[in-house]
Amino acid sequence: xxKIILLNIFYFSFCTVTVKSAEKGGxxxxxxxxxxxxxxxxxxxxxxxxxxxxxxxxxxxxxNLEQRRLQILENIETAEKQREQSEKNLKEFDEIILKxxxxxxxxxxxxxxxVVSEITKKKMKLDExxxxxxxxxxxxxIELKLSSPKKINSIASNITNEVIKRLxxxxxxxxxxxxxxxxELKKLSRSTNGI
Amino acid sequence: MAANPMYQFNVxxxxxxxxxxxxxxxxxxxxxxxxxxxxxxxxxxNLGAQKKNIIPDKIQLLSELSYTFVSKMISDTAGxxxxxxxxxxxxxxxxxxxxxxxxxxPYSFTVTxxxxxxxxxxxxxxxxxxxxxxxxxxxxxxxxxxxxxxxxVLLPLIVVIEIISYLSRPISLSVRxxxxxxxxxxxxxxxxxFVVSLGIVGGWLPLSFSVALTGLEILVAFLQAYxxxxxxxxxxxxxxxxxx
Numbered sequence: 001x002x003k004i005i006l007l008n009i010f011y012f013s014f015c016t017v018t019v020k021s022a023e024k025g026g027x028x029x030x031x032x033x034x035x036x037x038x039x040x041x042x043x044x045x046x047x048x049x050x051x052x053x054x055x056x057x058x059x060x061x062x063x064n065l066e067q068r069r070l071q072i073l074e075n076i077e078t079a080e081k082q083r084e085q086s087e088k089n090l091k092e093f094d095e096i097i098l099k100x101x102x103x104x105x106x107x108x109x110x111x112x113x114x115v116v117s118e119i120t121k122k123k124m125k126l127d128e129x130x131x132x133x134x135x136x137x138x139x140x141x142i143e144l145k146l147s148s149p150k151k152i153n154s155i156a157s158n159i160t161n162e163v164i165k166r167l168x169x170x171x172x173x174x175x176x177x178x179x180x181x182x183x184e185l186k187k188l189s190r191s192t193n194g195i
Numbered sequence: 196m197a198a199n200p201m202y203q204f205n206v207x208x209x210x211x212x213x214x215x216x217x218x219x220x221x222x223x224x225x226x227x228x229x230x231x232x233x234x235x236x237x238x239x240x241n242l243g244a245q246k247k248n249i250i251p252d253k254i255q256l257l258s259e260l261s262y263t264f265v266s267k268m269i270s271d272t273a274g275x276x277x278x279x280x281x282x283x284x285x286x287x288x289x290x291x292x293x294x295x296x297x298x299x300x301p302y303s304f305t306v307t308x309x310x311x312x313x314x315x316x317x318x319x320x321x322x323x324x325x326x327x328x329x330x331x332x333x334x335x336x337x338x339x340x341x342x343x344x345x346x347x348v349l350l351p352l353i354v355v356i357e358i359i360s361y362l363s364r365p366i367s368l369s370v371r372x373x374x375x376x377x378x379x380x381x382x383x384x385x386x387x388x389f390v391v392s393l394g395i396v397g398g399w400l401p402l403s404f405s406v407a408l409t410g411l412e413i414l415v416a417f418l419q420a421y422x423x424x425x426x427x428x429x430x431x432x433x434x435x436x437x438x439x
Contacts, residue, residue, distance in 0.1 A: 026201075027201060027204065027377075028201060028204040028205045028206060029204055029308070029309050029310050029311070029373070029377065030310070031206075033206070033219070034206040034219070034221070034223055034225065035311045036218050036219060036220065037206075037219055037220050037221050037222075037223055037225075037226065038206070038223070038225050038226070038309060038311050038312055038315075039311065039312075039315050040220045041220075041222070041223070041225065041226035041229055041230075042229060042306075042312055042315055042316075043315075045226070045229040045230055045232075045233045046229070046233070046286070046290055046316075048233060049233040049236060049237065049286050049289075049290055050282065050283060050286040052237055053236070053237070053240065053282060053285060053286050053289075054282030054283070054286070056241075056244075057237070057240045057241055057244045058240075058244075058262070058281070058282055058285060060244035060245070061240070061243065061244045061258055061259060061262045062262065064244065064246075064247055064255075064259065065259060065262065065263070067247070068249055071249055
């Protein structure tokens with residue numbers, strides 16, 4: 001209200017300066033000559049505007065807006081569905097990958113076991129073979145060891161016999177020679193053992 | 196003619212004199228601008244409503260934004276009960292806005308700068324709101340004048356004040372719009388007159404004022420249409436949701 005009063009004062013102060021020359025002073029708004037005409041035409045134009053807007057135009061706009069809202073909702077729904085579907089697919093994919101990984105591991109493990117068992121089998125066989133060979137060889141060595149002194153004795157007594165024969169020219173009693181040789185050999189072995 | 200800043204508010208007959216009995220219903224320049232404003236609104240919104248694109252183009256966006264703007268204004272001030280009156284408030288807002296805006300075109304006529312036009316609109320709103328109030332609440336609507344929580348001693352005074360304020364609603368509503376439009380247009384005319392009378396030497400200052408005032412007046416034209424519509428919503432809210 002204050003603003004209106006101020007503006008009116010402003011306006012009137014200008015009016016008193018500038019309107020003096022006007023043929024018809026004051027505000028045309030307060031001249032009732034065309035009041036009825038204005039009311040009449042206002043009623044017609046505003047009434048028509050209101051009727052056309054409310055009956056034809058506004059319902060269409062509201063329908064458009066509603067349709068867009070529904071469309072957007074629908075789109076969101078389908079997007080949500082597709083997202084769920086893709087998530088499901090991703091999960092399935094992950095599962096498949098996990099399964100195949102496990103399978104690969106199993107296959108690898110089996111292969112490894114097979115190889116290892118084969119290797120151990122072969123190794124065992126080899127070990128057995130080696131052992132038996134070693135045993136054979138050891139036996140032979142022992143036999144040789146056992147038989148070697150006798151042979152040495154006989155060889156030694158034979159050689160001694162020969163040597164004596166060459167030196168003296170007579171045969172010597174073989175048994176006495178071998179006893180001698182044996183005695184000497186024992187001495188030798190004792191002395192070598194003593195060292 | 197140009198010297199008188201009030202000349203722009205003169206109403207004159209266009210075409211023949213139409214008389215029914217003693218009543219003069221001639222088509223005037225005021226009627227012409229009412230028709231132009233209404234037609235402009237109808238054409239623009241009809242174009243906007245015809246298109247049904249999901250992504251709106253400019254004219255569709257204009258009408259849809261106006262629709263949601265007014266609809267939000269109503270639901271904010273008067274709640275969901277005011278939905279049946281949407282068409283009326285939308286028409287009212289658009290009519291006042293377009294009349295104000297067409298008035299900003301030089302040499303045009305501002306329909307809303309006439310007290311009789313704004314008063315008829317305001318009186319219609321006042322009577323309509325009062326009728327709605329009595330239909331919705333019966334004589335309980337009179338409780339509007341008896342605010343709760345007021346001491347009994349003050350009550351007679353308060354009731355008188357409330358009744359006066361209620362009855363002065365159409366006057367304040369109409370005078371606000373009319374005075375704003377008239378004052379603005381008068382002021383622009385006066386400054387325009389100064390530009391001419393001060394000539395090329397001193398006319399630049401009032402000219403720049405005039406430019407600034409034009410911007411201000413466009414703002415006022417929108418603002419007053421908005422205020423007119425929102426006050427209608429507030430009065431409607433009083434009638435629909437009686438809580439005092």
